[in-house]
Every structure is written in C-alpha cells, then in structure tokens.
Amino acid sequence: MSTPHFDSPQRPRIWAVSISRLRDLFFDIAGEYVETADLRIVAQGFEDAVREIDAAGAGRPDVVIAGGSSGAYLKTRVAVPVVLINPTGFDVMHALARARRDGARVALVTHGDTPDEVRRFTAAYELDVTFASYESAQDAESVVLDLRDRGIDVVVGPGLVTDLAASAGMGAVFLYSRASVRAAFDTALEVAQATRRETLRRQRLDNLLQHLRDGVVALDAQGRVEAMNQRLADVLGLDAAKAAGRPLLELAPDLAGSLPDSDGDSFCTVRGASYVVHRGPLASSGAAAGTVLTFQESRAVEKLDRTLRSRQRVQQFSARYRLDDIVGASASIERVRSLVRRYARSDATVLILGESGTGKEMVAQSMHRLSARRDFAFVAINCGAFPEALLESELFGYEEGAFTGARKGGKAGLIEVAHRGTLFLDEIGEMPLSLQSRLLRVLQEREVVRLGSTEPTRVDIRVVAATHRALTEGIAAGRFRADLYYRLNILSIALPPLRERPTDLLPLAAELLLQAAAREPRLAARLPDAEAARRMLAELAEPLRRYAWPGNVRELQNVIERIAVELADADAGTDTHAATDADAKSILTRDMLRTVAPEIFEPHARAKKTALTLRERSRHVEADEIRAALAAHDGDRDAVCEALGISKTTLWRKLNATQ
Template identity: 70%
Template sequence: MKADTAARPRIWAVGISRLRDLFMDVGAEYADRADLDVIALGYEDAVARIESETGERPDVVVGGGSNGAYLKSRVSVPVVIISPTGFDVMQALAKARRADARMALVTHGDTPPEIRRFLAAYAIDVACESYRSAQDAENLVLDLRDRGIDTVVGPGLVTDLAARAGMRSVFLYSRTSVASAFETALEVAHAMRREVGRRTRLDNLLQHLRDGVVAVDAEGRIEAINRRLLTALGLADAARVVGHPLLDVAPALDGLLPAEGEDVVGRVHGVSYAIHRGPLGGDGTSGGTIFTFQESRAVERLDRTLRSRQGAQEFVARYQLESIVGDSEAMRRVKAQVRKYATSDATVLILGESGTGKEMVAQSMHQMSRRKDFPFVAINCGAFSEALLESELFGYEEGAFTGARRGGKAGLIEASHRGTLFLDEIGEMPSSLQSRLLRVLQEREVVRLGSTEPTRVDIRVIAATHRTLAEGVEDGSFRADLFYRINILSIALPPLRARAGDILPLAAELLAQAASRDGALAQRLANRDAVRKVLAPLEDALSAYRWPGNVRELQNVIERVAVEIAHMPGKNGREWKLTLADFEAIAPELFGAAHDARGNPSLRQLSRSAEADQVRATLNEFGGDRDAACKALGISKTTLWRKLNGKR
C-alpha cells in the first residue's frame, strides 16, 4: 500500500557538488518521515525554482554555506542552514593534517569563537578565514594558494575551488551535521503546519462572525481579515491584503481606529460602525492588535432583542384549556375550535360579551400552540388614551417625545416576538392606530415612535371584542381592511345565560378556588361535595338569572358567598348552614330575577332572551352568515328572525 504523503512535510535540500551527494546519502533515511527532494541548484537558479508558482512549494529548505545564506534572505519559506559541529571541525582537521602541510579552515561568515579557542588551546597551526559570497570564496582560495597553504578545510564550494586550484581539500560537513539539519527542518515544518492549522481555524472563526474583524501585527500589517469587513472596506480578496499595512489597503480607516481598549463610533463608506480595539494575544504582550467593526444598526437590534427577552419573563399565559369550566354543547364547540385553531398561525377574532372568558380562550390557544414557550402579551385597547396606547404597542426611541425613557423602550408588539399578541377590545382602538396595526399584520414589522428603521417581528395575533365589528365597518369607526385582516378565524363565546347547564358547575369551581386561597374557608369546604351542598339552595336562582356580567359577575357573587361562609359563626356547636334567606341577603339580584311579583322578567321571558342570545352567538361564529347559522341551529330563516326578536 502506498503511504499517505498528504500530511508529511515537504523538504528541499538545495546543494551542489559534494553537499548534494551527502544529501542523497542521508536523505534516504528520511523517506518515511518526509517528502525530501534534492535540488542540485544554487543561488539565483535555486531561488527561481523555490518561488516558482507552478507545482507545490516546499515547507522548509535545507542549505549550506553561502548558498544557504543566499537563499535565506531571498525566499519566502524557512531556510535551515547546516552548521558544522565542533566534532566535524576536529575530524576534518585531523584528516587534513600532515607533518609538513600548512592548513586553512574556511567557513562562511565569521569563524565561530569556540573553534578559535579550541585551536589555540591545542596549539594547532591553522589559518582561519571566512567568505561572504561565491566571488569572495574564489578570491580567498587563490590568495591562500599564493600564501603557500597546501590544504583547505571548508564547505563544498570552497573545496571545489581548492581542488581546481591544485590544492588538497577536505569537506567540512559530516553525515551528523546534515542529519541534524534535516531534524531541525522537520521540527520547523511541523511547527509551521500547526501554525497554519491554527490560523485556518482562526480564519474560519472570523469568517463566521457577524461583525467585521481584522487582526494586525505590531507593525500594523494585516494577519487575518474576515469577509464581512472586506466587503465593508470595498476589498475583494483577503489573499491580496494579508501582509500589507492595514491603512495602506484601507485608507478610509485613517483617523478612525481607536486607542487600546477603547470604543469609538465612525463612518466607513457611509455606514456607521462601533469600532473596538484590543490586544491580539491573551496576555496583551504579543504586540498584535485586533479590531472589531460592529454595525451600529446591529447594536441597536441586539439591544432591542435583549430588552424583549428580559421583558418576556413578565408575559406568561396562566390558563389552559382545562381551566375553562363547561360541558354544554356550546362550550364543547368552543373547545374544539380552540384545539383546531391552536395548530395554525392565522389571526383569530374572539367574539363575546364582556366577562365571557375571551382572554382565557386566547391563553389556552397560546398554550396549545408551537409558541407556548414564548411570550403571551395582552393589552386592552380600550384602557389607554390614544397617545399612550401607541407608545405601549409600538415602543419609542429616546427623545421621541417629552418624558420618553432614556434609551427608548420596546413596545408590546416587539415584546411578543415569537409568541402571541392578544389585543383585547380591539373595537375600541382609535382609527389612527388601526392603520399602523394593519401594517404590522401585513408586513410583520414594527417601527418605533421616533425611528425610521423597521424591526422584524414573528407574532401570532389574537383579537377580541364585545362589539359587532361589522357594524363598526358600516358606520366608519372600524377599518374594513383591518376587519378582514383579523377576521380570518373566528370563535364566538356564548353568554353565561345561554349555557345554563354550566352555571352550577362553574359556581362550584369558583367557590372551590376561593377555598384554596382562604384557610378559614377551606376548613368549612373540605371537598367538592361540601361545596355543592352549600350551593344547592341557589341552583334555581343561578339558572334563572340573566347574568349580564357573565362569568365575571358570577365570580363576584361567589366571592360574596365565600366571605359570608368564612366569617359565619357556628350555632351552639352545631354545623353551620346558609339558608335561602342568607343567600337572598348576599345576592338579592338573583332572587329578584326569579319572582315576577317584583316586576322582573318571567322565566318564559328569560328563556326567549336566552334563545336570542344563542342565535346571536351562532351568527357571530359564522361571521353573520345566516344560511350557515340556520343550518347549524336546524331552523329556518323565518324562525331565526323570530328568535332574534324574542318571539315564539
């Protein structure tokens, strides 16, 4: 199987003459550790080969003497220069020494001082010379010959020149020094590849940042830059700017860059940025710097998002479908609609008289939807003045009006992002705000007061009203386009008088809830049987009463009953008990409705009224479609008209 060479370092050993042969000999031992090529070139030719754009470039170059020094200053890859060891020098001098010979040790660059000390210590008569270039080496060898030097010890270039000059020569480098250079080259190559991997990961990280980022070295040259900043600066390719001074390639930044650790706001090509400067190294000692460019609009959007998330904890739905008490046909139909509509994101319009539980239905729908983990934001459109409702719904920027909060404020529409916005009593919304709400529903974006930048919102809208919006459209108090936008799905809640069978169970539930909040009451109402027993005398009166305030009014009556029970003293140690007279004193309106002698409606009149209410609720459910309502009720249009007018 062929070895995988993709991860192995590429090392080029550049040398001529004797050094080339030594490279070939030693290089065979590194066949399994590196892709090693011996390049028999020198000086300009070697530079041209290394820097050629065709083919793969080496990771590291190994060279010796003047050739290695020449390459080191002219190529863009690391160059490891072979350094002869003290043992190499001693071995070469021993090989060259003869009784009557005069020797010279020639090295590239200055002769190492330790070699001079060694020669002096052992009284070895050797002339120490050095050269800088090939021409220096040629002139030096000829000069040594003229001075009577018989033997020259030096690198390959020098020994070749000495041989051509008729002198004896000894090659200075050994297998050990070449192997040591190869080991150093391998370490450098591995270190470089680790650095390349680190830089690649850093570059990948930078490319995925939403902000513009550039890292520069101590001299201000670009080390890394991401695409977002390249685009902002109008630059095409990172490869063309890396290694160049930042201010040279992006003169628009001149005068904008902040001091260490500071933040400034500046405009680059017409866009405003928050610019931060920090040290590139974790300890601050690397000398490098990193600049981040965050678009000012992004900062504002982030601030809005954080405000919305902080506020989201305040907007929680408390009721579930199980919280709605009622098993009448009308309520079973309502609950079925809630389950069905909860799966949709379409806008829902809930119709019903005040106190019928419209918000409970809205919260139940939210709890069953995919938005249940996000805010449920409710606002009563009829509870605020026009100016206050506008600021509450849409939010405002700092300085938008006198008294505006510093930093501005996110509106309830923004606060309901990803959740549900419940607009109670939408029929009371001023006409001027209806058009702004319509745009929110159409475009799913909101513009704060005092701002020109829209903020995208993902919301589900549930609206509720006790008014007949179709009549509001006819008289001009409600926009027709908004009505059709919110009246996509519709739920009509029946009034309490139209669900007489639910009244007693609902009253029992309300009394049980009151007992759970009051310890004294809980002692007297230990279980549901006790609750039902207490309310039994009220059954006829509860069923006969019209309940104009619906469930809210029933809750008020039950609260009065609860207070009376909690504070009723026992009689001679016997069990306490509420009489019918007690109930008449607690809730006289109930009993007034049950007795014709007091001038109130008779049971027959109440029955007719309840039928009319049921017909109206069904009409609302079908959006005023009389044919559909008649079909659902199983009556003719003539009967429908009679029922609506309280006739038999």
Template identity: 75%
Template sequence: MNRLPDPHSRPRVWAIGISKLRDLFRDIVGEYDGRADLQLVSLGYEDAVRELQAAGPQRPDVVVAAGSNGTYLKARVDVPVVLVSPTGFDVMHALARARRDAASVALVTYGETPPEARRFAAAFGLDLLFASYRSAQDAEACVLDLRDRGVDAVVGPGLVTDIAARVGMAAVFLYSRASVRAAVDTALEVAQATWSEISRRQRVDNVLQHLRDGVAALDAQGRVEAINQRLAAALGIEPAAAVGRPLAELAPDLAQSALDTEGESLESVRGVSYVVHRGPLVERGVTSGMVLTFQESRAVERLDRTLRSRQRAQQFTARYRLDDLIGECDAIDHVRKLVRRYAKSDATVLVRGESGTGKEMIAQSLHQLSARRDFPFVAINCGAFPEALLESELFGYEEGAFTGARRGGKAGLIEAAHRGTLFLDEIGEMPLPLQSRLLRVLQEREVVRLGSTEPTRIDVRIVAATHRSLTEAVDTAEFRADLFYRLNILNIALPPLRERQADIVPLAAELLYQAARREPRLAAHVGTVDQAARVLAGVREPLCRHAWPGNVREVQNVIERVAVELADSGESGARGAPVLTVDVLRTIAPEVFDDATPVARALTLRQRSRRVEADEIRAALEACGGDRDRVCKMLGISKTTLWRKLNAAA
C-alpha cells in the first residue's frame, strides 16, 4: 500500500546501491534537500528486499537502483523501481579512460549488450570485447573468464568493477553523476505521478463512501476493484476484504444475468430487495469492466412517494384568471365586479351555478386577485370521493391511524392550503358527518388529523361551490344549516348560458381559437378570435337558439368536434379559411338542433337577485323554526316585504 500524500511533505526516495554507485548517490544527495527526502541504502538483493518490507510507514514512494540489483528489486517489491541507465556519453567516456591504461578492454553489462554499444565500437574501429551477466554468480564467472582470455581492463557496473579489482584487473565504473541524477529526477516524477493517482483514487473513494446507494466497480472478470462501505455492509464484509474477489462469490443471490448485461433489474441480496443498475466502464474506447449501483427498493418507493407529494404541491396553483371569463352581458359584468370586490376580503365565498358555468374559474380568479396569490390554491371535489377517503384527503392522518396508513402519516389538503385558498367544489355533496368536522375547521381555523389529538393551526381562505340549492338541502336535512351560514357569507351566482345568449357566439369563437392553437392543420386559417368568429358566422342562429343544458362545458365539446371536422376538410384540399355550415353542424352535433330542447327564458339580473334573496329568507326561516316575526327582526324587513320577496321569486 502506498502512503497517502501529504501536501506539506516531500517524496521519499531510497537510493539503493553499494560500492561506487553508493558514492555517486552520496555526491548528489545534497542537491535534493528541498525537493525530496533522499535516503541512501547500502544494501543489495535480498537484504534490500527485507529492508523495504520492514520499513512499514517509513517505506519509500520510489526506489532508485542499477544493474542486476535494480532488476532483482523490481521483480520482488511493490514499490516503483527506477533503474539508473548509462548514457551514450557515459559508455564513450568510460571506454576512453580504459583504453588509456590498457591494451585489451571488455564492456560488461547486465543483460544483453546494448546494440548502440556494438555500433559505436564498429563505427570507431575499437577492438572491444562484449560480455553480459544475469546474476552475481554470472558476473564473477564472466570477469574471471575475461581475465583468463587476457583482457586488461573491464568497463561495467559496480558489481563487475569490484570483482575485477579484486582479481587484479583494471576497472572503470560505467555510471556518471549525470545518469544517476537523471534517474533520481525520474524517480521524483514517478513519485509525483503516484501521489496524484493516490489522490485521485482517494477522492473517488470519498465520493463512493458518501453515496447513499451501494456502489461496486468490477473488472472484466467480474472481480471487485472498488466498493463503498454501504454496499460492503449490505454484503456483510469489510470493503478491503471484498477487493479482488468476484462479486458473484460475495453475493451468491445475484443472478448471473444481473452481472452480464447492462440496464436495471430487481435483485435480492441477503433477503433485501435492490434495484440494481449496471453500466460499462470504458477505457480508450474498450469496455474494461462494469459499475453497479444498488438501491433498496423500499428507498425507491419512498422517493417515488416524496416526488409525487412534491409534484402535487407544485400543482396547487391557480391557472385561470378573471380575464379568462368570456362574456360581456350585464350578468357577467356583475360577476366580475363581485370577484374583484370579494378578492380584497378573506371572508368565505359561496359560488352558485349550474354544472359547467365556470365555478372553479371564479374560485381561481378570486385566488389570483387576492393577497394569497403566491400561496397554494387547493381544489377538491367533495362529491368525487367516498366518505372515508374524502375525510383522510381533507384532514390527513397520523401513522397507524388505519390499515394501510402511510408511514409517518400524511398532511391533508386543508393543511396543504395553509396561507392559500381551499376550494371545496360540489360542497352540497359532502356527507353530513364531514360537514360537522368542516364546520369546526371554519370556526376554529385548526384541523385535527385522523388518529391524532393535537390540532394544527391553519390560515386558509375557503371558497365553496355548488350546483344544488343549499336552502332546499337544509330543508330536507341533507345539509347542515349552521355550515350553510358559515359558507354563505359572500355569495356569487353564475348565470347559465341560456340566460346570456349574446355571449354564446363570442364564447364559441374563443374556444375555437384555442382549439386551433392545438391543431396545426387549422392554426393557419384560425389565427385570431375574429377569424374564428367568421368561421362560425353561418351557424350563429342554431348556436343561439340551443338551450345548452351543459353550459360552457357542452359548448366546448361541440367546438372540439367542429375543430376536428374543419381540420380534416382543410387537409383534404379546401382553399382559404374553412367555413362551418349548418349542414355540417347538424351532422357533427345534432343535439344543437333538437327541437325538444326548450329555450329557457333569460332571467334578468333583478330576477336572479330576487331568487337569491328568497333563498336567504327561507334559510333564515329554517334557522328560526318558522318564526316570521323573528326573521323579520333579524333581516330588518317587514312582514309585507317578507311575503312579497318570497312570492316574487316563486
């Protein structure tokens, strides 16, 4: 194991050599005082190996050695070994020195004689003998053989020159300060590169350890190259013990296909279910391994629930504005005035109107114009859920409140609307038991989750909507009178479409324009609301004559059919803007021409106002037990006025 790099320390280099090489190391050691911790080790072969193994934390980052000693170390230690290599100038200089004092010279090298040396001797006509050795024993035998052959001088490494001097031969050391210095410089570069690699690996390992998922990197044979603590703990082993072992051996439960293919699969490891993702490790364009990430399936499920919760929170926004309300009749103008006025208040609003008249659009417009516009707009249809589910959705629940309750509990929609607006659509369909709980929310401005005893304070503005007559529901005991009075503080009544016939064609034109924006084949011909109105000009009469019992929603359905028909006719080759004819409309929307559908008499604003007053008077009579004197006193009107208002709305 290499030591971890310290930014304040110097690379530790051991210069291993004996005899003359040791002397050269000693000559240059002072040059590296500020750059390296250069230590001289006068040992060779097995002694040097034992010294390295015993060094422990003080072991070097790199070793510098030469000749057979360096080759021996390189094969037996896991520390980088840099060999001292003689330069061409070293060889020439050593040979020149040897020839000055001897007639016969031999160049002895470790391993094969360098071809450059042979070419050099041939080029200059030098009479040289070349010899090589593989071990210390070979070196001694080689020198003795050269002596017996009459060689006077030997040029070679320190081992060879020591033997030659001992047997009475002249000897010239092959290495120079320059070659030794070059080897030490190379060793420093190797140490820096090693440190950089260790730092990179350490950084990658830190990243792996901080990942919440289990991660393993495998080589091409499926053996573990790296593994983080989370996965090692899941496998029940230490990370260091996993490196180098096949993952299939560490996790026998893993299917072999999970290790051979890319992608994702659901696997079981020691009884725990994991989502395993596999991706290739590519080096220089070649796949050299695989990286696997293990994520507990339970964590994936929790994350999915969290994301769904956040996405739902992001959906608690109002999309419609008051400008989206189409119509210029007096009734719609009055509605706009009420919305702008009521938006300045936090009082509860009850929006009444038939299905499809735009009650939710009014509720969203109230929110958009209010001081709560930057907070949630939460809408719930009280008639779309079973009673038990509606209760948990509205009020939320604590963990363990009922079978299947989510771990940690869940906040209800009333809590989700905190500081914003809660829109209770079809409030008339709310079950009576929930009406009592809602009444307390409105009175106390606090909500208690199912299974909890601790109330949570809330700050919400309530907007309710209904298509039913709540006063009649109160009369039949289907709706609580006290809740009705809590809801009916501010009141907005939306007229049905049959009472605002002048707005039918403008509304249809706007809806056709919106449909054309979604249909590329029609967009070129219906680029504005005016163009849409011209397309519908030929069917104005039947559109205005129809009663539209489904109100705006029914108009939207018919216009969608019109848009599809016009787009198809334009695609079939018709030139210019398409025009809708009565015959085409009769074909695609025959209900518009149904003579059995009565055209209701439009109610004036005064008539609608009378109906609202009558509803309020009936509710007051119900609350007072039919005591008309008490009702007149409460409302500040006479008995004659009471009788007249009730009959005027009949």
C-alpha cells in the first residue's frame, strides 16, 4: 500500500516509511514538500519495506525516512541512506506532561537505551516515570504487556508502542511532534541533494575515465576496484561492471609483482604488450585514501616522446653549463674564467681555440648564461658533422619547395632559431667555403636569407665560434676565408690542454668520478662528496699526471667512467653502506688502472716537457680520432678511410705524425 505519490523526475525521491500512527504526521506535512521532493509515503515496515525498496529498481528512493525500530531495521538492510526521526527534548517533556494529566503512573518507552538527558530531566523535576526500551517489534509487544501488568496507566512512545498500548487498553501518548518529523524531512532533503551531487560527480568521473587514452583503475585501501575504464578492462580481458568491489590482483593475478609498491612508475607486460604503470594517491590526504593506477602502453610513450622532440625544438636550445662547472684552480683556467666574465658583458663575436675535449662548448654555454641573452636560446651546431647541403639548410633554413623533400611551409634555420640568443658554431674550421661567404654576410648584415627565398630576415644574435684547428693555416691553404676569420676573431679565448695544467687533473678527475657515482646508485653511498672522491683517486694521481691526455677532459672522463664501472662491479658483492676509504684504495690500484686504461702506461703516452704548438695539438687530436675510428671499426682500415674520407696514405701519415 502506497499513498500519496508526488512524482517529478527532477526532484529527489524521498520515501517515508511507517506502519503506525507516524503515517498521520507524514500526511500532514507532505504538502509542504511537494515543490522540493518527490515524496512517497509507504505503509510498510521491516522486511516488507526492504522488499519494496529493492523491487523499485531504477525508481528506488534517494533517501528513506523512518522512526524507531523500523528505521533501525532498514538502516542495516537497504543500500540507500536512512534518516531516523529523533524526538526532541521538548517532545519528551510535552508528551510526559500530557501523560501525567491522563494517568497517575506513566512509562516512557524508547527504541534502544533511554537517553541520559531524559533521565536527568525527570529526576530534576521529581517526575515518577518508569523507563523501558525495546529492540524489535516483538520486544515492543512484550514490553507493553509487562508495563500493563505492572499497573502502568499511560505509555509514552513511538507509533508502534502507542498502538500496542492502545490495543492493550492503556492510555497512549505519541512521542513524535510535527517539528521532529519536519526536521527529519529537511535532513532527508539535504542528504538526497548531497547524494545526487556525489552521484553526478561519480558519473562525470566515470565518463572522464572512459574517454582517457590510457587504462585507469581506482582502488580502495584494500586494493579492491572502485572504478575501471573500459580501455583497461579490454587490456585485462575483464568486465568493468563486474570488477567493482573485487581485489584487482584477484581479477588479474598476472599483475602480481609488477605494480609499483609506492607512488611512482614501473613496467609490466600484459598479454605480450609492455606498459608503463604509474601509481598515485586517490585522494590528497588520508592514509586509507586508496590508489590510482594508470597503464600507458610503452609504444605510445615512445611515440609521444618523438612527437614532443620534433615539435618543441626551440625549448631544447638551452645552456646547461655554468661557469662554476669549469673545474680547476690553475692560473690558465682562472684566466679563462676571467675572460668569460668580461666577454659575457659584450655582444662581440668570440673565437674559442682549443684542442678537442678541452671544453669549448662548456665555455660558450657559461658565457651565454652570464650574458644579457641568458633568457633566450643557446643554439649549438657542429659544422663538421653535416654534409654541405644539409648544413646549409640547417643553418639558413629553407622555403617550401626549395628542393625535393622540403617540408611543407618551409623551415626556420638555426640562425633564426637563435634570434635574441647565442649561436655557437663548433668546429668552424670544418665549414665548407661555399657556406663561409653566406655566414660572413650574416655576421656583417645581421640578416639571413632562407634557401629558395629572396627576402632577408633580420636576426639579433651573438656568435661564438670554436675550433681545434689553426685557422691561419687554413687561410694559407685556401680552405678558410681570411675575411671570415677576422670577423670571427674579434674576441678570443684559448683553452689550455689538460697536460698543461697538471694541478687541475686530480680535482677534475674527482669531480668526474662524483658525477659518475651520481648515475650509479651502487656508488652513491661510497662517494658523498668531492673530497671522498679525491681520497679514493689518490693512489692513481701519479700515473694520471704523467699521461699526455691527447683527448683532454673528454678522454679523462672516459677513463673515469671505466674506473666507476670497476668500482660498481667490486661493490656488487659487498655491503655498500659498510664500504670504507680503505676498501676503495684496495680496489683503485695501478694494476687496476693498467687493466682499464692500458694506454696510460704506454711509453709514448708520457707528457712532453715542452708545450705543443697549435699545429702539433691538432695532429694529436686527429691521430686520437683516427684511433677511435679504428676501434669502432674493429681495426678495418678500409672502413675507417671510407668513413673519414681519407686515403690509406693519409691515414698512415696522420697516425705516425705524433710518434
């Protein structure tokens, strides 16, 4: 039996449930809520009310209102919020006052324990009231009959109790008032509105999850699925709707051991495909807030990385090194630092001279970071690393249709990209003659013309060039334009080779070892600072200083990397935290150094007592590069000659020029 039913799909659905005289109050105030709620009064109680709520399906209520034992029963058996009607203190006082007028002996019967404040109230006013309570309908009937047998005249209580008392021939005073029922209705409206807002929020969240490209699952604190999007369900071969409430590892046991133990990333394989799994908190606070797992296919990550690299080239052109990164306290290095500071205040073109591996680009980046152009691009290009046609298009850019394969819309060259920043031309001595004249015009006019275009583009750049060759020899041989040389050589910095600053070698080696340790977790505890690294390398100081270092800092870095690998391998079988400097010294011996870098002990590798000329340095660098190419091609001289573009006679001559 259900009456009346004020229907509206726009308003929250509220069911008021009662099988007692409480229904009369429901009917009395129902009209007050016709505009704000879809109100239904249900004349059922206990199990009958549970069945009717469950049978409602999509039309089930947002909130149920009930009183006494019926409300307590529903609260534990239905999946919707239940608001209990609680009598106020005024309700109790008013009901007891009415009962005293109707009979001499009065009993107050409540569902559950009688509130302490009611007992205190009756004691304070010396009211002779018998208290009783019940848990179920059967309890209520027994309590009422017992009170009748004890001579109670009037019973005050909820609707079920007063109905039973009236049937037993006793006086009955209904405990609830219109005010208490109205308060329950107002609370029900607030709960319904909050529930609907939460439902809408969850629907939006679920809709968002379903439209995500990646697989996503939300877990509670016990690892049970709260929500899962269809993409992840398809990956795991699950029914997303049936997954809710079940442990994820029970649904997908293959994931055990592959998921991150804490917030962060890990890799796992699902059905032959690799995924990057990210773990994060479900909420910003609370230890039991839950977890969100995101499954991103590794191929998609790689594709995205390639796309970002191609579309955001300008963001890549930044200087990483600072002046403090140039290690050394020798007079020659201090002079370099002084020149960098002075030249950073100027916009004049700088030519950096030095052998390969002496840190020419590091000096150029340091100068850029100290200059007024620090907030703009630092664009570096190796002029010897590209074929002539490709170097021209990279430097100067091109218009659409300038040549076969030209990008639609054209492309800005690196000179344009460096606008308002610094353009670093490494190995400028390797630039083809045909491009030298075009670069000269850029330096003179500060404008660039793209391939296939006739319109110049103004550029504001600072040019820093570097070379390991003697450009004056190139001028004499006709390989380098004299006018370009004088345009480049306005300000000049000459970098000393490593063999000419022996006092810097050990501090530099220690810094490189510290950097290598930072990339190798097994060495991090053993090398907390540069001082520890210097102590560790002390045994090797003498042979390292005696070596000529034709590859300069770059070669030293290679040797230190080998030493770091040797140290890490030695640590593999020991307790890293228990390692001491004594352990390190026992590992870093001359024999170990001879094993990882035998070239240091070769007779011809000893440092010369006199400084080399720039031409001699160039020969050493060329020979070192040829040896590296031979190693890369497993000693195949024909392959090396083809790769370097030289004849076998030239190869033999350059290898023996430094002997």
